[in-house]
Amino acid sequence: MKKQIILSIALAFIINKKAISQKHLIPLEKQDTLQVSDIKTTHLLFDQRIKYLDVGSPYFVADTTQQMVKLKHIGEELVDVRSQVSNLTVITEDGGYYSLVLSYKRFLDNLTYKVKRTVEFADAVKNEVEKEEEKSAELLSLCEKLDKNFNNKIHIKNGKSGDIRIRVTGIFYIKEKIGLRLELKNESAIDFDIDNILFRTKLNKRLSKDYLYQERVIHPIHTCTEDFEIIGNGQKNVTLLFDKFMLNEKEKLSIDIFETNGGRSASINIAREDLLKPKVI
Structure with missing residues (x-):
């Protein structure tokens, strides 16, 4: 995963065949790859509406519905290593940028992910905004002093x-x-x-x-x-x-x-x- 952002991903596990589920949240500070199957759909849930989505390979397909991304592999040319790896880029309406490496795996246990920014990333963005606001306020103050002189x-x-x-x-x-x-x-x-x-x-x-x-x-x-x-x-x-x-x-x-x-x-x-x-x- 690119270092522009660190994702905290909570996993929801299906525990029986009757769709009776129990949330078992495992926060991950880093996840280098997201595994995607050709026989099951992987879902990514975001806190904000999705503004932009891009998948880097035609062997992986993605669809969006407001705050959710659905991912699947087309299941073709699996003998070619190049068909088994790609990347996913998502930008949300609040300006959040997410980049994930995708890899193919047929049989998966975890299919639903809750994607959030970590506190560290949110603090970094907040600090950057605060610095820009402080700089702008300082420049406005200098302008006022020049007007007085x-x-x-x-x-x-x-x-x-x-x-x-x-x-x-x-x-x-x-x-x-x-x-x-x-x-x-x-x-x-x-x-x-x-x-x-x-x-x-x-x-x-x-x-x-x-x-x-x-x-x-x-x-x-x-x-x-x-x-x-x-x-x-x-x-x-x-x-x-x-x-x-x-x-x-x-x-x-x-x-x-x-x-x-x-x-x-x-x-x-x-x-x-x-x-x-x-x-x-």
Whole structure:
């Protein structure tokens, strides 16, 4: 079984031929293979409705009914070892991922399995979700601090070509993060919907043809602004957070803003010297 998930499987045993059954639960921390017969049907019961199912071999067939999977081997070409092994993948509606190795065996005692996530796996998922929530809350807190520290001496403007004016109105350094605040002004009567803001390193000037240079794209880890529409003759402030980065002595930071379903764009550059003098919060 793949290590993405550990299954806890409880077995229900049939104890006589009159279908009078008694549950004898045996929790298994790991089960490397699930045996499937060609003369009896194996049933897997899940806690959630099944969203996706896949069997890796045509010699094993599967059917689903809400929260149950029915498995059977077709009983053909049993002399071929390849027909006796496969795998089963199940995804439930709550996002649960299950992967089992299947093997053929004609005579089986155990035919019904209750499939659950173990506590260890559930705790791991919960911890991962909590970490993401904590990270998101921390980034939102940093955005609020940047909003409160609006005053900044830096004012970098772009050229006068085009309808969109850009000013860099803030460069900040806070908790190992770099914050950039951009003021965008739409000088046309047509609304400007921002499709993408691209940050990349560029050389300050062209060097010799023998000099090889690879641009780097700097990806923001969080955008403090939710609305990316600049109404006609209006303006918008956009604040972004980055993991700490720095340019070398020959580089500048280039910022390009592109329009959704349109041909308009605008660019501005930030010198290395300006990035080295952020407002520390």
